[in-house]
Amino acid sequence: MNEESEFASGFVALVGKPNVGKSTIMNRIIGVKLSITTNKPQTTRNRILGVRTFAEKGQIGFVDTPGIHRAKRRLNRTMVKTAVDSLRSVDLVCHVVDTEQLMDSRSWKQNKELPDDEAFVIEQYEDDDIPVILVLNKVDRVSPKETLLPVIAELSEYDPFLEIVPTSATEGDNMERLVDVILDHLPQGPPLFPEDMLTDRAERFIAAEYIREAIMKRTHQEVPYGVAVEIERFAEEGDMLKLSAVIHVEQKGQKGIVIGEGGEMIKEVGSEARQQLEAFFGRDVFLETHVRVERDWSENESTLHRFGYGRET
Ligand SMILES: Nc1nc2c(ncn2[C@@H]2O[C@H](COP(=O)(O)OP(=O)(O)OP(=O)(O)O)[C@@H](O)[C@H]2O)c(=O)[nH]1
Ligand SMILES: [Mg+2]
Incomplete structure (x- = not known):
């Protein structure tokens, strides 16, 4: 293998329900507040590209997207369409979940099943044949920590998830691991953008x-x-x-x-x-x-x- 082919590069969509921490994860990894974040759902309304280049290793083009939900208002339907359309042109999906919310949900507690709103997110990408990483975010809110292990074990049985990475974007926990897992699953090839490029947004x-x-x-x-x-x-x-x-x-x-x-x-x-x-x-x-x-x-x-x-x- 020559040196050039060891470099990984591609687009990674951050998708999930509203308010799970998609934008916070992107900002953390690229090191700049590019995408706004609030404690209210439906904060992000556009597709926002954030690029980070890791010397010798690879380049990740994160595509932050609006939260996927069953939308009624026109603005919200437009947002969800933006998120779903973004999935068509990426190499990898990071499905981001609020772990505490998942573990507290009735369907998880009773049947170890993902709740409906998470299943709805999966429906949006499952036919596209794109590799998927499950990001269990907000693990700082899970206590005791050991309760996370059976959840990870259970979710590893789920079909679409190639890998599961627990993170805390606000604490900065496990972000390097998430980057390594993403780079492992991106196609090999030269960078798609100049090394110092941050975004395509004006x-x-x-x-x-x-x-x-x-x-x-x-x-x-x-x-x-x-x-x-x-x-x-x-x-x-x-x-x-x-x-x-x-x-x-x-x-x-x-x-x-x-x-x-x-x-x-x-x-x-x-x-x-x-x-x-x-x-x-x-x-x-x-x-x-x-x-x-x-x-x-x-x-x-x-x-x-x-x-x-x-x-x-
Ligand atoms: N405790 C905790 N809070 C987090 C974590 N990551 C994000 N948050 C908080 O969760 C809220 C939502 O974060 P966002 O990054 O805006 O979530 P989003 O998924 O981009 O939301 P939408 O754009 O509305 O779809 C904010 O108040 C964040 O500070 C985490 O790892 N732990
Ligand atoms: Mg957001």
């Missing part, structure tokens, strides 16, 4: 997402799901980045909530997003925000497209 996208994260973290019920952010202006002025963002909400009442009493909420959002953007871009950021009502945008195909959903860039 800086505007990252900026809009950081702002959306700051809002999602602070809002509740339907408000976080009614927010879309557009960057109207992204300009370099001297050493500074000057950004102007429009925060779209679905109804007037949501506008009041996002602005907050005396503008308190929008001030906090702007300040947190600005700090995070400064860390990402490595320079000073001036951020201006406006909140606008775009009635029922999440049910309307043309506004969905305008905000970048269901149309991959």
